[in-house]
Amino acid sequence: MSDRRLAIGPDAIDVPELVRALSTEDPGAHGAIVTFVGTVRGENQGRRVTRLEYEAYAPLALRAFAIISDEVSAHWPSARVAFHHRTGSLAVGEASVAIAAASPRRSDAFSACRYVIERLKQVAPVWKHEFFEGGEAWIEGATADVSDASAREEAYRRSCG
Amino acid sequence: MRVTIRLFGRLRELAGAPVLEREVAAQATAASVWQLLAADAPAVEPYARSVSVAVNADFAKMTTALEDGDEVAFLPPVSGG
DSSP, X not given: OOOTTEEEESSOOOHXXXXXXXXXXXXXXXXXXXXXXXEOOSEETTEEEEEEEEEEOHHHHHHHHHHHHHHHXXXXXXXXXXXXXXXXXXXXXXXXXXXXEEESSHHHHHHHHHHHHHHHHHHOOEEEEEEETTEEEEEOOBOOOTTOHHHHHHHHHHHXX | OEEEEEEOHHHHHHHXXXXXXXXXXXXXXXXXXXXXXXXXXXGGGGGTTTXXXXXXXXXXXXXXXXXXXXXXXXXXXXXXX
């Protein structure tokens, strides 16, 4: 097992494990831990969603996660993040992604947590195949480009709003 | 030289396979492999402007030069989260 802070795979997401992954040798290092859990919504664009299948290019996803984690360290040097993304078939209500962000003060923890989800949606090589009543569709969002500075700035702007 | 092509999401469905092996010219770039793919599977052509590329599981550019045995992945627009 590589870095337990960053993972992608078919196993159900364990949010307390993400929080534990942020613990350091100094128990007083963090004054705040923020968690975000993304779940499968039962409605999308007027369609009644029955399930989502998540496909990923796992080795590249881990590379993207490491880049995002490094970007967090550059913006908020005292913050640490851990996040897991799930793959495979997920029922409505299940967790598809979870993020934990720790920092000495809450403001940076909230910002770092928001930054991770914004960046993850921009660059992580993960695809939603939506199954809904009456059909199915691939959901396509952003062209993944980790070197696009304007996307990075947009994610940072949203994180600090 | 020989390269492995990996495809995902709707691009994988349009090309009809998740993994392809292709013989390419010695000077091949990711872009020339894309052109080869689009010639074989014209249905992928609409993705020419929105696709991004990875070589050996790291983010790359269409201009990236390839070596024998490389794995080139073409990524349709992503939708994680």
